Amino acid sequence: MGQVNLFEKHMRKLSLFKGNREALYPDYLPDSLPHREKEIDRLAEILVTALEGNKPSNVLIFGKTGTGKTAVVRYVGRELKRAEKVYAKKKIEYIYLNCETVDTPYSILQNLGNYFIEDWDEKIPFTGWPMDKVFSTVKERIDEWNGIVVLVLDEIDKLVAKSGDDILYQLLLLDSEMKNSRLSVIGISNELKFTDLLDPRVKSRLGQEKLIFSPYNAFQLQDILSERVKIAVKDDAVSDEVISICAAIAAQEHGDARRAIDLLRISIEIAEREGAEKVTDRHVYLAKNKIEMDCITEAIKTLPLHSKIVLLGIALNEEAGNNTLTTGELYHIYSTLSKRIGASPLTQRRVSDLISDMDMLGLISTKVKSFGRYGRTKIIELALPVQEVKKIIFEDEFLAELNEVKLASQKKLFF
């Protein structure tokens, strides 16, 4: 027998994807966006002004996550740049910034300005300049360039929540103070209500045009998935039935196209790993489970320390084989564990809040159960298997020393 290479067992026996696996990743921008024709057309109608050499109206786009806001804006931007070559009376720059990463007034202006500064020595540094110097440099450079700038601020609500609306006011001012160039802003937000946080003048000037994207229904998601499947997956590997299950699941969960696409891709990957020739509904349910588990794992990792201690208390109780746990007992376990790592325990009331928060996040479930004349008590259970939960909790260096702690059936802690 020849020596088996480490990678051989991991090699896919059968790939269900055609060459273009990227078509099932969220960043892929397809050539058409089914069920967003109206929104695309409306945005093009607004932005055509840029081709005529004038400033388009500012636009605010609202819609829940995965409703195609970013995809539509990127799509229209791509088309605008194509049209620029043929029709534009002035130069056009279409700039996309995501305010989740570019999240301060300084960095917005710095990123914007540096598009118009070619010489590396003259670029605006990441930090250090006074704001008025950044503002005047950006204004000067864009004005010298002499064209129309369309600035997309994705997740603009996060920017405003973090830094207020001053930067939006500055961008509007920048536009009004330039002589040769113009600047339009397209803001994208998941939150309809974020404009309540804006100064009325900023609000009315920024929201000259508003577009609202509604969630997709199951039929629309089917069309979106079918298009992607044609590009990315081998013929017959994914049936219409599988597509409709993925679409139905994602439609139930807020009509999110990203969720539908992820679900389908993970189903295909699971089928591939099994060596299956086709994706079946079983693969879709396994994928659904995997995504839910991954979400829970991620949520546990990012919990504050004291919530993790409470969660560990619940895990130890389950591990000891106890099938009930009252909030009072849990508080006792929690306090002991906290003291053990040198943290002062929170009040019982705060801990009750932490338990409710974790219940809401779906990390635990709490049920009130009646025990006849013994009264009622709360049963607290984990959403993931105990060992999984413990593994994630002990990744936290502050809690690693509790690794050996066990709970006896009488809910007494043993170290």
Ligand SMILES: Nc1ncnc2c1ncn2[C@@H]1O[C@H](COP(=O)(O)OP(=O)(O)OP(=O)(O)O)[C@@H](O)[C@H]1O
């Ligand atoms: N109509 C559509 N046709 C094809 N793909 C789509 C369509 N709508 C959305 N998608 C795809 O779904 C994924 C999510 O879409 P997108 O990022 O545009 O959503 P979003 O509304 O900007 O969400 P978020 O607010 O979370 O950023 C992307 O991969 C996108 O290409």
